[in-house]
Amino acid sequence: MLDTVREIETPEGVSLRLRAAGAFSRAQAWLLDLGLRAIVYSTAVGIFAALGRGGTGLALLLLFALTWGYNVVCEVWFHGQTLGKRALGLRVVSADGTPVTLLPSITRNLLRVVDGLPGIYGVGLVCGMIDPSARRIGDIVAGTLVVHADDLPAGSKVPVAPAQPLPLPLDQDEQAAVIEFAERSPQLTVQRQEELADILYPLTGREGTAAVVQLTAYANGLLGRP
Template structure:
């Protein structure tokens, strides 16, 4: 089945599902433009080095090289994102959700030379569009993802809807799933909410918005300690 939203789940060794919302080509392209402006400003700072006879040109070219290839690596490993990605609310992580390391960041950024072909990241754009997680070739080789950074949120709240008694015989795991659905619902796409609600109400055969409303009512019942 094709994914109906951009949230990918990875189970941690502790048994916790870690949700990662992968970033598409548009925010990544905007982040690239911001980084291009930042690097351009730094290039201008280095140009006056040519005034130093003999070594000046060499120092400037060395600075250009380091900026081009190690600017993204340094920021991704130490901060999780370049200034451009940070401005767009993005981060680079391993595909299991762990922070990106030196080797993975080096691989994904060295392969930018291939992703850039034939011009303006043509290969990278095609790769992003055909891959379900919007990965360019560098990401595929390095095992990395570009994801939306989670913003700090207050405690999740159960929607204030009329309570509905639970069907008899629901086990604890299913009750926990109902509460999790109600808490995460506002962050899911409408199609994803319906899909999950229909799974939870399968025995009643409810479909669409009716399934979502029924699960919300069950969650309200549980949240009030009536389960």
């Protein structure tokens, strides 16, 4: 199926265009992830074999984690990207283009059981061919979308937090700087986050970690989030 373009409207009424990933690129990412997990599991089993029955238990725990936890952890804490999706330039986001959160990620991954029927993602493939945004059942129920990461609008990587309005008006460049700080702060050390946030004390009235949290709240407000 060819990649599709999805037009969404943000809460503040701004139209955005996201290019939804088609079945072929998603299948490639899935195969990469499957191969990587198989390598990790087979290597670990070889090590656990020396531990006897205890090793068998550890192998089963690892299998459970790789099967059910890998995707959720990557999607929620690594900006919507498993290693396979990162290699293909794909990302899981909410239907409105914001970062995917824990419950939708769990939902979409639990429903892989349904999408996988009757084998090799038969249901998911058919659903993706029918849906205008190439979503499988898990994505439809969870309200998520797999898109090309390079096409995401500015601010899409800002951590979701309770929004707060700015205490004073800022021009567009200043607003963009607040959003950019919130978007990049997870990639910085805590010390660097606080150092940069302290510069904006006249805006936040706070210092250190409290200033970082405040700026993230302002960024969410500028993005029109609740």
